Amino acid sequence: TTKEPAENSPVKESLAPGRGLQTGDYLTTGQGARLPDTDHSLKVGPRGPVLLEDFHLREKITHFDHERIPERVVHARGSGAYGTFTAYGNAASVTKAGFLAEKGRETEVFTRFSTVLGSRGSADTVRDTRGFAVKFYTAEGNFDLVGNNMPVFFIQDAIKFPDVIHAAKWHPDREIPQAQTAHDTFWDFVSLHTEATHHVFWAMSDRAVPRSYRTMEGFGVHTFRLVNADGETSLVKFHWKPVAGVHSLAWEEAQLTAGVDPDFHRRDLTDSIDAGLFYEYELGIQVMPDTADETFQGIDLLDPTKIVPEELAPVQPIGKLVLNRNTDNFHAETEQIAFHLGNLVPGIEVTNDPLLQGRLFSYLDTQLSRLGGPNFNQLPINRPHAPVNDNLRDGMHQSVVHRGIAPYLPNSLSGPEGVVPAGPENGGYVHLPKPVAGDKVRANPVSFADHYTQAALFYASLTPIEQDHMVEAFTFELSKCYEQAIRVRMLSVLSNVNAELTAKVAAGLGLPAPEGKPPVEVTPSPALAQITDRVWPIA
Ligand code: HEM
Numbered sequence: 001t002t003k004e005p006a007e008n009s010p011v012k013e014s015l016a017p018g019r020g021l022q023t024g025d026y027l028t029t030g031q032g033a034r035l036p037d038t039d040h041s042l043k044v045g046p047r048g049p050v051l052l053e054d055f056h057l058r059e060k061i062t063h064f065d066h067e068r069i070p071e072r073v074v075h076a077r078g079s080g081a082y083g084t085f086t087a088y089g090n091a092a093s094v095t096k097a098g099f100l101a102e103k104g105r106e107t108e109v110f111t112r113f114s115t116v117l118g119s120r121g122s123a124d125t126v127r128d129t130r131g132f133a134v135k136f137y138t139a140e141g142n143f144d145l146v147g148n149n150m151p152v153f154f155i156q157d158a159i160k161f162p163d164v165i166h167a168a169k170w171h172p173d174r175e176i177p178q179a180q181t182a183h184d185t186f187w188d189f190v191s192l193h194t195e196a197t198h199h200v201f202w203a204m205s206d207r208a209v210p211r212s213y214r215t216m217e218g219f220g221v222h223t224f225r226l227v228n229a230d231g232e233t234s235l236v237k238f239h240w241k242p243v244a245g246v247h248s249l250a251w252e253e254a255q256l257t258a259g260v261d262p263d264f265h266r267r268d269l270t271d272s273i274d275a276g277l278f279y280e281y282e283l284g285i286q287v288m289p290d291t292a293d294e295t296f297q298g299i300d301l302l303d304p305t306k307i308v309p310e311e312l313a314p315v316q317p318i319g320k321l322v323l324n325r326n327t328d329n330f331h332a333e334t335e336q337i338a339f340h341l342g343n344l345v346p347g348i349e350v351t352n353d354p355l356l357q358g359r360l361f362s363y364l365d366t367q368l369s370r371l372g373g374p375n376f377n378q379l380p381i382n383r384p385h386a387p388v389n390d391n392l393r394d395g396m397h398q399s400v401v402h403r404g405i406a407p408y409l410p411n412s413l414s415g416p417e418g419v420v421p422a423g424p425e426n427g428g429y430v431h432l433p434k435p436v437a438g439d440k441v442r443a444n445p446v447s448f449a450d451h452y453t454q455a456a457l458f459y460a461s462l463t464p465i466e467q468d469h470m471v472e473a474f475t476f477e478l479s480k481c482y483e484q485a486i487r488v489r490m491l492s493v494l495s496n497v498n499a500e501l502t503a504k505v506a507a508g509l510g511l512p513a514p515e516g517k518p519p520v521e522v523t524p525s526p527a528l529a530q531i532t533d534r535v536w537p538i539a
Contacts, residue, residue: 070369072114077119078113079112080327081111081324083322083325084322085107085321086105086106087107087319089103089104091285092228093228095228096347097345098138098140098347108136108137110333110337113213114130119178124266127251127473127477128208130216131148133146134146134147138385140346149218150203150219151219152199152221154199155305156305158356161362163189166185168181191490191493194452195305201470205462205469206466208473210249212247213279214272217246219238219239221237221355226287234289236285239284239286241281242280251469269323279322279323282320285318302352305454332379336379338367340364342364378399475508487511491511
């Protein structure tokens with residue numbers, strides 16, 4: 001049985017308000033001893049030598065020596081803010097997740113925006129995909145929506161992630177370039193691995209140089225499965241729509257800004273919040289029926305290189321996010337936050353998208369080394385706002401003094417009640433029973449094979465000015481390759497998508513345009529009125 005902790009017990013101490021707040025009349029050591037002087041080492045006379053016994057010198061320098069933690073292996077450069085998410089309530093017809101379904105329910109969130117490729121100190125306005133990660137501290141536990149500002153990804157299977165990132169980050173010999181897609185290894189990889197084509201088109205579009213995080217869309221990318229209170233399911237894609245609209249920098253602006261103010265996006269986020277000009281987004285979902293083949297209008301919903309055009313399934317707004325509070329301590333909040341796709345709440349499930357499945361492993365795994373062991377969920381920024389009773393014990397950096405001698409189940413020692421099995425009726429996360437069958441293979445479905453149609457669709461959807469920007473982007477970035485053969489191969493890939501674009505980029509590079517490939521034909525999307533019967537409306 002568990003006794004009340006003693007007055008001087010570390011349990012009380014660990015709960016004490018103000019712990020580590022670094023306030024008070026005296027400077028102290030980390031052990032609480034008051035200090036007369038922090039400006040001079042302890043020496044034998046003013047000219048030294050310095051004495052090894054100077055515990056204050058040793059503690060101060062040692063702690064400083066270990067101030068840095070590893071930066072994220074990707075998305076190292078980021079900025080974050082707190083906010084409030086308010087549900088419109090209309091999502092109740094598709095999900096039982098309370099923070100989405102309950103009209104007017106407010107949930108605290110932390111959002112971290114990032115670039116993907118550059119180091120922690122790299123510039124904000126480089127050409128890159130942006131991360132848009134949101135942690136919802138819901139009453140049912142944390143839910144993380146770890147998205148990007150582009151709706152598709154370079155690869156269809158997580159096993160290719162080390163390849164695409166090794167190719168897209170700096171060259172290993174010189175560690176340049178920082179955060180740019182203008183180099184040989186990037187173009188080498190994407191010209192050989194053509195499933196990247198659709199994302200490459202987004203990366204060469206104006207979307208890759210957002211004006212501000214305020215004017216950027218966000219996408220969950222993968223298809224998720226929602227479950228409502230009656231157990232009915234649907235397949236959805238998540239979208240963040242910025243209230244301020246989508247706006248980009250011109251490439252010249254982006255380049256100049258990277259030099260003049262490398263913190264341009266971070267500064268805008270924090271200054272705006274300080275000034276009360278909050279960032280606002282609507283969360284929307286595209287809702288598709290949960291059919292056996294998990295396709296919609298011929299689009300395989302498990303393929304993360306494909307979108308569902310909004311004409312076929314409109315984005316239906318289900319809530320609003322307002323970012324309204326800056327961090328107090330970048331390290332403790334923005335740097336130590338740990339997002340994870342496996343942080344799910346009842347009403348939201350994952351699908352078999354092979355990119356999503358691999359991500360479910362990767363985030364927790366990388367955080368074990370980035371944040372030093374298995375207890376990073378105790379860090380204030382990662383703590384759920386729901387009660388936690390997890391039987392997890394000990395480990396590096398354990399900061400909770402757990403009580404009770406029976407962190408196992410079943411047990412008869414924890415008191416008369418024990419724990420109650422949480423079924424759906426009392427908020428348990430019960431996985432949807434889904435039949436699984438098939439041969440063990442290393443293969444993609446045939447439906448993943450088309451790498452070009454949606455890239456062509458995207459290019460066709462741009463205005464002429466945006467198309468010009470894309471031609472200029474391909475020309476600029478490819479011109480930075482040292483290897484001519486890589487440029488030639490990439491032109492050949494482009495020719496599968498659009499002949500006019502290819503010819504212009506080839507001319508810009510002073511190379512002949514590849515011949516003989518018909519461009520992909522883009523069927524105009526049917527008018528919304530004609531297809532509403534095929535959309536599964538919510539509410
Ligand atoms: C980090 C998005 C694919 C591994 C991130 C972050 C975002 C993100 C937004 C930054 C999170 C933060 O702010 O802390 C995405 C999206 C993907 C994708 C939208 C595809 C749709 C993958 C894949 C893998 C992966 C396939 C690995 C198999 C990682 C890792 C981190 C990360 C290791 C660093 C996490 C940390 O250190 O805390 N990703 N990612 N990502 N991602 Fe992804």
